Amino acid sequence: MGGLEQRFPVPYKSLSLDIKGNTTDFVICRYEDHFLVMATQIGTMGTILHARKEEGVTVQPTFNVSVIFGKRDEPMLLAITRQLIEHISSSGSSMPLVLSLGLKDHSMETLKGIVSAVMENRLW
């Protein structure tokens, strides 16, 4: 056996916070080609969204944000996704994001709580 120490190739963070009275569990992972962020209050991943940066001809990047599994009628989920992918992009990474949101309420306060918790614990 060689003496080579290998790190598990996917760094991650896991935490739990109270947001507006709901216990919210977060897991943030950095894969080689994606970020995965989970925020759940309901015990499952909930709705899964995908966001990626599209390199266009103009200087300004555009983003493609969509629901790939779950609630398609809750715009707040897309708003959270969009905020996060824009931040990822402005931090210098072009990697797409897979975001799962299992939320009990979809209020502005919860949105802000989720976004700020993810920002504080980001891996980009």
Place this chain on the structure above:
Amino acid sequence: MSSSSCKTSEFEAAGFDSVGQDDIGGGGVQVTSFTELVDDVTLHFQIIRLPKQIYAWIGCNSAKLGNLYAAAHTRPSNTVSVTSILGGASDNTGSGIARRLVLKTGLNVIVACNIPKNSPMLEANAEKKLVEKLIALGHSRSKSPAAGPVLSSS
């Protein structure tokens, strides 16, 4: 065990061939990461156990996310359905694993897998290692009501 409402555990795994790391993060989330060497192929595994769902990632020689599948029991019939939710249009590597994990654990399952297509042996080995670990962690459904591991509740 601390019961503060804000507990952060930052974790960067470091380990040798098949050393596993478990991390009971906040609330009911348990993250397990481990690596196995099987037939000259390095397989990385990550299991995120949520109270009512399991997420599993299988990395074959790389840390790419791969194709994403969702699988669950579909009521009223007692079958398991699986759908591709990211990638995986032309190959189904990983979809069978997702289906069988639902059968083994009784929970909804999301599987991410970057095993190359047309590698049935590799897929089977990966599934075997994953299931072994799930049983060891206590996440598999017992076949008989009396004995055997039961679904872990924390």
